[in-house]
Amino acid sequence: MIKTKYQAVLDLGEALNIQNGDVKEDNGVLKIKGTAKTQYEKNILWDKIKEIGGNNPTDIKANITVADDSVYARHTVKSGETLGKIAKHYYGNALKYEEIFKANSDILKNPDVIHPDQELIIPNLK
Incomplete structure (x- = not known):
């Protein structure tokens, strides 16, 4: 039951x-x-x-x-998403997009340009 x-x-x-x-x-x-x-x-x-x-x-x-506490999550970008939308989903605050951008600076050069199928690290917030 x-x-x-x-x-x-x-x-x-x-x-x-x-x-x-x-x-x-x-x-x-x-x-x-x-x-x-x-x-x-x-x-x-x-x-x-x-x-x-x-x-x-x-x-x-x-x-x-x-299993992996070095990150908060891993996210595969879907068409139409922005870093702000992703930050809102994981943190409840779209302005935290900067944290995601910094954590992925090896693959992202501009916070306004992300592409479907990119795998992003969603960092633990301090």
Whole structure:
């Protein structure tokens, strides 16, 4: 029953390709663990858990580690995107585009020129 309640979390974990995943039910508590690629993906999972169970759920225990904590995320540019839109998506603030530009100065020469299929580093903010 508890697994059914959190099925959306499990589905999201599959969609994100969480590695070393394990799910167990123990005395009415769902215990999940796995490794997300980046902190951003870990945050998405936790947001889904909180959406279903509230800010401090007692019926789920999650141990999610991060494989690459040197970056917040990696993003493949899609047609029509700008650094501002990407910054708004990851940080909630379009003005943080400068952080993304700096982190990718090896491949970007102008913050107004990005191309589809470029893979950008979304840096951890200090």
